[in-house]
Amino acid sequence: MSIPTSEINSRQKLLIDSKAKKQESKIWQKFRQFYLGPIIAFVVFLALWQSVPVLLGLEHYILPKPTDVVAAAIEDWSLLWPAVQITVVESVLGFFVSAVVGIGVSILLASSKVLERSIYPYAIVLQTIPVVAVAPIVVIWFGAGYNSIVVISFLIGFFPVISNTLMGLNSVDKNKDELFTLYNATKWQKMWKLRIPSALPYMMTGLKISCTLSIVGAIVGEYIAGIGGGKGGLGYSITVAAMQVKTSYLFACGIAAAILGIAFYLLVSMFSNYMLNSWHDSAIKADK
């Protein structure tokens, strides 16, 4: 079976050509597959938003155009930027406290069946109390300002961490548990070397939920606990803007809060991927 050389040459050429084309089109393909759709949707949405107030003749204090919102953000940047910074600090603090306390309490509860059985029901009851309802009590205890806001943010962010972590700590694979029993592992060896690593994916889910909630908590906290001497965060800016019917600026604050939430979520997701990198399915899919 001999093939004429000219044919081989043309075949090889075809192969090389297609390879180069593949390389080139790969980026475009990926772009088209994942990014093009959302970008078009976004542009269409903005165009609609821009035209609706003009077409219906709505005043800017009822529904501002996107350009109004951008203008308001630029005009009041000196107010908006510090407000964002303050909210970031509050929610990050609230998040860290809920992560540390949440994981700590979960480990403590999971280490003793008796403890878990007696305390966990109350944790659930506590979770059903709307934090907004108890926030004034928090303000009475911790005073107006930072402390109360962080506490409120913590209260909202805490439960997803504890319920997810506890679920993870209690859903260890039976065979793995028996393996540790066969090697005469102590209770705490099982905890550190088996239960906590097994629970890691659950913990990360809890943290992802908690991080966006902590921003909600911080803003709600600012509504109630106010500024307490210093400058206020986004929540405070929103209350003030609402009273003054600065609708465009209200939109700017809302969008800033949303961007904050997304950024925080992405950051925690990156951390989660890093922690689960080597072994867990949810993280492995991402690197394919």
Added chain:
Amino acid sequence: MAASSMEVVSYQRVSKVFNSETVALMEFDLSIKKGEFVSFLGPSGCGKSTALRLAAGLERPSNGTVKIFDKSPKKVIKQTNDIAFVFQDANLLPWRTILDNVLLPLELRGGNKKEQKKEAIRVLEMVGLKDYLDYYPRQLSGGMKMRVSIARALAAKPKILLMDEPFAALDEITRQTLQMELLDIWQKEEMTILFVTHNVFEAVFLSTRIAVMSARPGRLSSEMEVDLPFPRKLELRTDPSFSQYVEDASLLLEGSSIKRELI
């Protein structure tokens, strides 16, 4: 009990009832001596896994006694590294590298880290995975994972190796390779092996003795010595003597299931 010095595992009229109605094992009597390779062969539901788990102390007998070196399995586990267990799936910790997985039993017992590492590498070399120390389980094939699992079991230098259908999920070629490797390891490390399987060929190829079991209720229906010389190689599978043993074992298995249908 004069012979008890040679006796490694002994089941004395052991019964196991689950949820006070399912009889998993009834009046099971078996004595296993040092250096034996005993297979528990039977259909599903015959209690062969339960028998193995009883020897590991993972289950308590409802009646009768299980003794390892004349002590209760629980006590043996508390005091020594004498018992190792290989599960049906490799049962590796996905967040640990191969080396760290094999180190686990040593780590849990405490001791010199450097020596532990040397020992872990020794057993990994024995199963042919010395070049995969830093890999994670998900990067390995099913057969390789099972090798790691066996290496982990060997790491603590057990005297008794309990294996619960370890090769059931592997393809035929991998299974045959691992069977021969297991026989090599068994002879090198001078262990007693209890091996659960539902595969007649596997039981004959590996064992010095086969305990044939039947189901509903699970019990020992007959025993069979396999008097084939070691080392056993692939050629043995085509040998008439091997076929004879397979036929005998199959008949015993069938007999036990026919008996079951008559009841």
